[in-house]
Amino acid sequence: MSRKETYEAREKEIQAKENAAGGAVGQKLGEAFGDLFSGMFGGMMSDSKNSIQIYVKDADKRVISLKFVDGQGNHLKSRKSWSLGDFQSTGLDAPPPPTPN
Secondary structure (H helix, E strand, O other), rough: EEEEEEEHHHHHHHHHHHHHHHHHHHHHHHHHHHHHHHHHHHHHOOOOOEEEEEEEEOOEEEEEEOOOOOOOEEOOOOOEEEEEEOOEEEOOOOOOOOOOO
């Protein structure tokens, strides 16, 4: 391998490491902003009787959506849902049933 080829190979290796490190830093920064906004807006959301508001920690990013059921296993109809970081809010057509004791 010539010096030029060795130099170019080494330069590509260094760039690949920098890109990988930059991606991890960007992801961590995005998660930090998500936590910041969930803390800021979490307490300001409406306290509608027809909504369920929860925090979902999903470090592996496996949760796609949330569905809710009553005590008999019947699905609760939802109107809309949104999320901000770990904060999830789902608006239902009617108030959710009380939690059984």
